[in-house]
Amino acid sequence: xxxxxxxxxxxxxxxxxxxxxxxxxxxxxxxxxxxxxxxxxxxxxxxxxxxxxxxxxxxxxxxxxxxxxxxxxxxxxxxxxxxxxxxxxxxxxxxxxxxxxxxxxxxxxxxxxxxxxxxxxxxxxxxxxxxxxxxxxxxxxxxxxxxxxxxxxxxxxxxxxxxxxxxxxxxxxxxxxxxxxxxxxxxxxxxxxxxxxxxxxxxxxxxxxxxxxxxxxxxxxxxxxxxxxxxxxxxxxxxxxxxxxxxxxxxxxxxxxxxxxxxxxxxxxxxxxxxxxxxxxxxxxxxxxxxxxxxxxxxxxxxxxxxxxxxxxxxxxxxxxxxxxxxxxxxxxxxxxxxxxxxxxxxxxxxxxxxxxxxxxxxxxxxxxxxxxxxxxxxxxxxxxxxxxxxxxxxxxxxxxxxxxxxxxxxxxxxxxxxxxxxxxxxxxxxxxxxxxxxxxxxxxxxxxxxxxxxxxxxxxxxxxxxxxxxxxxxxxxxxxxxxxxxxxxxxxxxxxxxxxxxxxxxxxxxxxxxxxxxxxxxxxxxxxxxxxxxxxxxxxxxxxxxxxxxxxxxxxxxxxxxxxxxxxxxxxxxxxxxxxxxxxxxxxxxxxxxxxxxxxxxxxxxxxxxxxxxxxxxxxxxxxxxxxxxxxxxxxxxxxxxxxxxxxxxxxxxxxxxx
Amino acid sequence: xxxxxxxxxxxxxxxxxxxxxxxxxxxxxxxxxxxxxxxxxxxxxxxxxxxxxxxxxxxxxxxxxxxxxxxxxxxxxxxxxxxxxxxxxxxxxxxxxxxxxxxxxxxxxxxxxxxxxxxxxxxxxxxxxxxxxxxxxxxxxxxxxxxxxxxxxxxxxxxxxxxxxxxxxxxxxxxxxxxxxxxxxxxxxxxxxxxxxxxxxxxxxxxxxxxxxxxxxxxxxxxxxxxxxxxxxxxxxxxxxxxxxxxxxxxxxxxxxxxxxxxxxxxxxxxxxxxxxxxxxxxxxxxxxxxxxxxxxxxxx
Numbered sequence: 032x033x034x035x036x037x038x039x040x041x042x043x044x045x046x047x048x049x050x051x052x053x054x055x056x057x058x059x060x061x062x063x064x065x066x067x068x069x070x071x072x073x074x075x076x077x078x079x080x081x082x083x084x085x086x087x088x089x090x091x092x093x094x095x096x097x098x099x100x101x102x103x104x105x106x107x108x109x110x111x112x113x114x115x116x117x118x119x120x121x122x123x124x125x126x127x128x129x130x131x132x133x134x135x136x137x138x139x140x141x142x143x144x145x146x147x148x149x150x151x152x153x154x155x156x157x158x159x160x161x162x163x164x165x166x167x168x169x170x171x172x173x174x175x176x177x178x179x180x181x182x183x184x185x186x187x188x189x190x191x192x193x194x195x196x197x198x199x200x201x202x203x204x205x206x207x208x209x210x211x212x213x214x215x216x217x218x219x220x221x222x223x224x225x226x227x228x229x230x231x232x233x234x235x236x237x238x239x240x241x242x243x244x245x246x247x248x249x250x251x252x253x254x255x256x257x258x259x260x261x262x263x264x265x266x267x268x269x270x271x272x273x274x275x276x277x278x279x280x281x282x283x284x285x286x287x288x289x290x291x292x293x294x295x296x297x298x299x300x301x302x303x304x305x306x307x308x309x310x311x312x313x314x315x316x317x318x319x320x321x322x323x324x325x326x327x328x329x330x331x332x333x334x335x336x337x338x339x340x341x342x343x344x345x346x347x348x349x350x351x352x353x354x355x356x357x358x359x360x361x362x363x364x365x366x367x368x369x370x371x372x373x374x375x376x377x378x379x380x381x382x383x384x385x386x387x388x389x390x391x392x393x394x395x396x397x398x399x400x401x402x403x404x405x406x407x408x409x410x411x412x413x414x415x416x417x418x419x420x421x422x423x424x425x426x427x428x429x430x431x432x433x434x435x436x437x438x439x440x441x442x443x444x445x446x447x448x449x450x451x452x453x454x455x456x457x458x459x460x461x462x463x464x465x466x467x468x469x470x471x472x473x474x475x476x477x478x479x480x481x482x483x484x485x486x487x488x489x490x491x492x493x494x495x496x497x498x499x500x501x502x503x504x505x506x507x508x509x510x511x512x513x514x515x516x517x518x519x520x521x522x523x524x525x526x527x528x529x530x531x532x533x534x535x536x537x538x539x540x541x542x543x544x545x546x547x548x549x550x551x552x553x554x555x556x557x558x559x560x561x562x563x564x565x566x567x568x569x570x571x572x573x574x575x576x577x578x579x580x581x582x583x584x585x586x587x588x589x590x591x592x593x594x595x596x597x598x599x600x601x602x603x604x605x606x607x608x609x610x611x612x613x614x615x616x617x618x619x620x621x622x623x624x625x626x627x628x629x630x631x632x633x634x635x636x637x638x639x640x641x642x643x644x645x646x647x648x649x650x651x652x653x654x655x656x657x658x659x660x661x662x663x664x665x666x667x668x669x670x671x672x673x674x675x676x677x678x679x680x681x682x683x684x685x686x687x688x689x690x691x
Numbered sequence: 692x693x694x695x696x697x698x699x700x701x702x703x704x705x706x707x708x709x710x711x712x713x714x715x716x717x718x719x720x721x722x723x724x725x726x727x728x729x730x731x732x733x734x735x736x737x738x739x740x741x742x743x744x745x746x747x748x749x750x751x752x753x754x755x756x757x758x759x760x761x762x763x764x765x766x767x768x769x770x771x772x773x774x775x776x777x778x779x780x781x782x783x784x785x786x787x788x789x790x791x792x793x794x795x796x797x798x799x800x801x802x803x804x805x806x807x808x809x810x811x812x813x814x815x816x817x818x819x820x821x822x823x824x825x826x827x828x829x830x831x832x833x834x835x836x837x838x839x840x841x842x843x844x845x846x847x848x849x850x851x852x853x854x855x856x857x858x859x860x861x862x863x864x865x866x867x868x869x870x871x872x873x874x875x876x877x878x879x880x881x882x883x884x885x886x887x888x889x890x891x892x893x894x895x896x897x898x899x900x901x902x903x904x905x906x907x908x909x910x911x912x913x914x915x916x917x918x919x920x921x922x923x924x925x926x927x928x929x930x931x932x933x934x935x936x937x938x939x940x941x942x943x944x945x946x947x948x949x950x951x952x953x954x955x956x957x958x959x960x961x962x963x964x965x966x967x968x969x970x971x972x973x974x975x976x977x978x979x980x981x982x983x984x985x986x987x988x989x990x991x992x
Contacts, residue, residue, distance in 0.1 A: 400804070402746040413748075413798075422791045423784060436780035436840070442831060443838040447991045454831055454982055461827045464787070465820030468794055472816050476801030476809075482744050541779070548778040556762055556788070563754040563907070570903045575738035581745075581803045582898050595801070595809025603817045607968055 033069040034085060040065040044146045048139045052130065056123055059142040063119045063149060067112040070153050073098070074105035074112075078522070081529070091162045093220055098157040102526040103290075106366070107156045107283050110373045113508070114275040115149040117501035121381050122268040124498035125388060129181075129266075144177040148272065155280050161210040161220035168206065168280075172199035175277055178269040179261050191264040198247055198257040205244030206284070209237060226291040235295040241288045242303070249281025251340060252310040255333045256642035259317070262329035263393075267384025270325060274332045275377035279369050282339055286366070289347060290530045296351035300344050301452060307340025308459035313641065315466040316608050319473065319601045320637035324383050324393040327474055328376065331419060334463060335372040339365045341456055342434045349437065350531075352449060359527055359538050360437025366523045368430035371512065375418040375427060378505045382412040385494045386478065395474070395597040400483040404491040409479045411502040416471035418509050421464050424553030426512035429519070431460060432549060433542070466604075473600045482591040513553050517546040598635050613638040694769035694921065697938065701945040702917040703728065708946050712953025727913070734906035742803040742899050752799025753904035759792035760911040760918070767921050769941065770930055771847040781841045782830050786823065789874075792911070793819055800896040811895035814964075818880060818892065821971040822873040828978035829866050833859070836985045846925040855988050860926040862981045867926070868948075869974040871919035875912060877952055879970065882961040890964065920948045 040062045047055050077083045077100040085098040100108065122145065130138065151174060154167035176199070180192035213228040214220040228237060247254040258278070262270040292299060314333030321327040342365025349358025385408040386401065387393050402409040418425035438453045445453055477484075512519050520542050528535040583593070605614060614637045621628050663674075707724030714721025723729075741749065765775035766785040774781075793815065800812040834840045836859055837848040850856055873880050876893030883894045897908055924944045928937050962970055986992060 400744070402748060402802075406747075417791070417794065420790070420794065421787060422794060423787055428784075428787055432780060432783055435783045439780050439783075439831070439834055439840040442835045443840070445835070445991070447986060450835065450982070450986055450991060454828065457827055457831055458824055461823050462820070464790070465823040468790055468797075469816040469820050472794060472797040472801065472812065476798050476812070480746065480748060480798060480802045481804030481809075545778045545780065548776060548781075549784060552762065552776055552784060552788075556758065556791075559758040559762060560751075560755050563758050564751060567750075567754050567903055567907075570735070571739065574736070574902065577738065577740045578743050579740050581742040581805045582807075583805065584807060591804070593806045594804045595806055595813065600809065600813050603813055603968075604820075606965075 033072055034087075036065055037069040038088075040069070041147075041150055044143055047143045047146075048136065050139075052135045052138060055135075055139055055142055056126065059146055060119055060123070062146050063116060066146070066149055066153065067116050070108050071112050073100050074108040077105035078102050078109075078525075091160075091166070093160055093162040096158070096160065096163045098154075099159045100157050102529045103283075103286065104156040106522070106526050107279065107369070108153055110279065110370050111149065111152045111156070111276045113504075114272055114373050114377050115145075115152075117377060117381070117504055118268045118272040118275075119145065121271065121384070121498055121501045122266075124495050125266060125268050125384055127495075128388070140177060141181055144174040145269070145272075148174040148178060148277070152276060152280055156283055159222045161214065161222075161224065164221065165203070165207055165210070169203060171277065171280065172196070172203065175199075175269075175273060178273075179265045181266050181269065182264070188264045191260045195257045195261045198254075202244045202247030202254075202281075205240055205247070209240045209244060212237060212240070222287060222291075225288060229291045229293045233295060234292050235298055238288060238292060238295070238299055239302070242285060245281040245284035245288070246306075247281070249278050249285065249339075250310075250333050250336050251306050252313050252333060252337075253641050253645045255310070255314070256639060256646050258333060259326050259329040259639065262332070262380075263323055263325040267325075267380050267387060270329075271377035271380035271384070274329065274380060275373040278332060278336065279373060282336070282343075282365075282369055285343060286362075286530075289343060292347065292350070296347055300347035300351050302344075303340055303347060304344025304452065304456060307337045307342075307344050308455060309337070310334070310340055311337025311459055311463040312466070313611070315463055315470055316604070316612065317637070317639060319466065319470045319604055320612060320614065322395050322597050324386065324395055324398070324474060324478055325380070327395075327470070328379050328383060331379075331467075331470070332372075332376060334467070335368065335376065335419070338431065338434075338460065338463060339368050339372070341459055342366075342368060342430070345434060345437055345456055348449070348452060349441070352441075352446070354441050354444075355533055355535075356538055356541075357437045357441040358531070359524060359533070359535055360433050360440070360542070362527050362531075363520065363523045363542070364430045364433035364437065366526065367433060367512075367519060368427075370519070371418070371426045371430050371509075374505050374509050374512075375415045375425075378411060378415040378502055378509070379419065381498070381501055381505075382408050382415060385498055388494050388498065389491050390489075395477040395484075397485040397487075398478040398483070399481045399485075399591065399594065400479075401491065402479040405479075405493045407493060407499050407502075409475075411499070411506060412479065413475055414506050414509065416475050418513075420467040420471050422468075423549070424510075424513045424556050426509045426516075429512055429516045429546065429549065431464065432546075433520070435460060436545065469604065473597060477595075477597045477600065481594045484591050484594065484596070514550050514557075516550045516553075517543040520546045611640060613640040613643060692775065693772040694767055694774050695764055697769055697941060698764050698767060698914065698917045698921055701921070701942060702913045705916050705920075705945060705949045706913050708949035709953040709956070712950045713957050716954065716957035727909070731906050731909050734901075734909070735903055737902040737906075739902035739904065741901075742805075744804045745799075745802045745899070748795075749799045749802040749899075750904075752795045752802070753900060753908050755795040756792040757907040757911045759788045760914050763788045764914055764918055766842060767918055768843040768846055768925070769921065770925055770928060770937070771843075773843050777841050777843040779840055781843075782826075785842070786826055789915075790819075796896060796908070799900075803899045805899065807889070807895050808898055810889070811892055811898075814881075814892045814967075815876075815896060818873055818876075818967060818971055821968060822870055822974065825866055825971075825975040825978045826870055828975060828982060829863055829870075832978065832981040832985045833863065835982070835989065847930075849926065850930060858984060858988075859981070862977065862984065863926045864923045866974060866978050866981065867919060867923035868951075869977075871916065871923070872952070873971055873974070874919060875916050878956045878959055879962045880967050882956070884956075885961070890961070916949075917945060920945055923948070 082101040087096045089096045151167050151170035158164040158167050176196045182188045213224040217224045217227040250258040311334050314330050318327045318330035342361050345361030346358050418427045421427040421431045438456050442453050524535050524539045616635045618633050619631050704724050706727040711721045763785050768774040797812040800808040833845045837845050839845050881892035928940050
């Protein structure tokens with residue numbers, strides 16, 4: 032029954048193209064809801080009863096396609112469903128201004144791709160067979176590409192889209208090679224083949240192949256360069272879903288592969304941890320340097336993927352040294368952080384979309400003072416900002432706390448190298464946390480607080496309720512994770528028990544007791560804050576309350592230009608990290624002869640040094656040397672006839688001499 | 692519960708002692724030890740003036756800052772006497788709770804759209820980010836040394852009976868003292884009395900706070916002082932003594948610590964702003980040395 036509904040929903044998506052423009056969205060919503068309903072029921076069943084296998088009734092050349100939903104898949108499916116549902120609800124408000132501007136087919140294609148991105152991600156989590164998995168993976172990349180180039184009339188968006196498509200296919204190729212290598216040795220194509228391969232051969236080379244392939248999707252540094260380009264270019268409901276769940280498919284893959292590892296654990300653990308720490312730190316440092324709010328959020332995705340990487344690295348190291356507590360806590364922290372990041376990052380992208388909807392820009396240099404005009408949006412953004420900074424009583428703290436307590440639990444018994452690695456993990460997390468506070472006080476303060484940094488006197492209104500509805504839902508889940516953390520902790524530990532076949536009873540009890548203490552503190556915190564605010568309100572009702580201008584140090588004619596700007600707020604950190612970022616200030620100084628100087632322009636920009644060194648340097652080389660091959664393009668037909676002849680002669684010689 | 696009572700008790704005279712010592716060194720008689728608290732009570736009764744460009748963030752910033760510091764006080768133990776909350780990794784929550792208060796205080800400073808307060812907010816965010824690693828390295832080292840990972844268990848097992856404990860306690864005490872100075876924005880990182888908006892850190896952030904808000908922020912600052920100095924006192928007080936003697940030593944140590952800050956502020960000048968980052972990072976470097984000391988002591992090499 033549910034399978035039939037699932038198939039009908041997928042087939043009915045084609046009807047979107049035939050419907051009149053105003054009904055397209057509603058059909059999309061209904062189809063999304065039916066996908067959510069069917070797959071969530073499977074997932075919940077799998078979480079309770081263990082692995083579910085559903086035959087899809089489709090056959091590829093490697094056999095019939097099956098949906099295999101184990102607890103890990105189920106967990107990711109539930110996250111996908113929650114965020115995609117929020118995304119389609121949000122799109123209802125966000126797409127409204129575009130409905131008149133864009134053509135009917137264009138809107139249909141967008142909604143169709145959104146539905147199929149949702150479906151493809153669900154399939155990625157439930158396919159075990161290599162061919163079916165790769166097809167689902169490819170569908171996911173293609174439909175997200177169509178979604179990214181929503182504003183394809185802009186050349187920059189189109190360029191970004193092609194960049195994204197190319198990088199995704201590089202990842203696809205690496206994953207495919209990984210599956211083929213395992214297939215070549217074991218005769219099985221798919222995750223089962225990889226598992227068998229790992230029991231027989233050295234793990235590290237194949238693991239790193241998969242890690243690079245999945246890492247491109249996840250956005251680990253140095254594979255991240257598509258991410259800060261694609262997220263700002265895409266419309267906000269798409270960036271919310273892409274950053275919230277699509278990049279998690281890379282993490283899903285890494286989790287799946289990492290759970291099969293048998294040897295080389297120490298090496299793999301240390302490298303994953305190192306990549307995590309570097310991604311986390313560089314991600315957040317680059318985020319602080321941004322002026323564009325959505326680009327800032329995109330870099331934060333890299334940072335959070337880094338935190339997840341730290342968790343996975345710690346978990347693998349736990350397995351390597353035989354400390355189950357460390358292993359389970361590291362992996363549990365990473366797994367829970369997937370959910371947490373999906374929640375607060377989509378919340379932040381949706382609220383950034385609200386800003387775009389109301390102000391038509393997300394450049395922080397032109398924002399400010401929105402808090403009084405968009406009160407609900409600003410509260411939602413603030414909660415997202417606190418949660419992503421890992422601050423209690425919200426959810427981000429819970430997952431970071433799990434990783435911390437795993438490492439701290441291991442430190443007293445750690446060997447020399449493990450002490451150093453553990454300290455590095457803790458240091459990474461601490462610095463990321465501190466930098467996150469730095470970054471989000473900037474993002475929130477510059478966008479919402481103070482006075483508008485622009486002379487445009489346009490009217491700004493709060494967005495329609497439908498664009499706030501997803502935020503309410505997400506904040507509800509964020510708070511419930513913060514206040515009932517032991518429940519969510521138990522879920523991820525159960526999933527890990529299924530995945531690793533380790534009895535986690537004792538560990539689960541210990542985690543539950545400390546998490547319930549954390550939640551108690553969180554509840555007391557909320558009550559205490561409420562009480563103090565109440566006392567304050569009572570005190571204010573008794574005394575005289577006045578309003579006046581901000582203290583300007585005696586200078587009274589200040590305007591919005593006297594405020595701190597995003598650039599100046601980032602500057603103290605910029606001085607410290609200057610060697611690892613590519614930062615330029617464009618400033619024309621005054622000359623002596625300028626008695627009446629004309630207006631001058633000052634601006635700063637920061638480029639991504641890692642992208643510059645890893646991706647762009649090769650591209651620059653290609654751009655430089657490939658035109659030299661143009662010599663061969665002479666335009667003479669007789670030359671062109673020689674080329675195939677030369678080719679055939681070479682092939683003939685090679686065959687004759689049996690070289691290949 | 693005992694630790695909470697002691698912390699609140701010490702926070703009564705702590706700021707007064709600093710002021711008194713500074714007055715004596717500069718040849719004045721100085722106000723009563725309780726004068727800072729009289730000022731706070733006066734503030735709590737006063738009316739408020741708000742900036743016209745501020746919003747509800749400004750109004751909730753003070754109360755949340757106060758609540759987080761008060762809640763953090765429930766985590767700090769007095770040696771083997773348990774704090775109200777004690778569980779695995781409780782100091783992580785302790786540090787992140789203070790982070791919540793700091794976050795709200797920073798954004799309420801940005802709320803009034805003043806360049807000066809933006810400057811203070813920026814420095815607070817930057818310096819607290821730099822000092823955070825020192826705290827975690829220190830606690831990591833103590834966890835490695837004692838074999839436990841909650842505040843209470845660490846300090847209950849950090850005996851003063853072996854020579855090793857003495858080494859650890861001295862370095863830990865030094866690091867904690869420096870963390871206190873940075874977290875509470877005192878010399879040499881920041882001089883709260885310069886009253887030059889361009890060079891202050893913490894005080895410039897609360898320039899536009901008045902009345903009740905300013906009062907509770909000041910109370911929170913006083914408690915925050917004692918929070919960190921209680922942690923350093925925990926490293927030093929020998930556990931073999933009688934409880935009443937230890938409470939006496941604790942209260943004296945707090946006065947001594949406050950006097951030390953007063954003495955430091957009388958004779959030392961503030962760092963150049965650009966030097967602060969280096970200074971704060973050097974505290975983390977010393978905490979890193981503590982890690983290596985523990986590794987060597989524990990024979991991990």
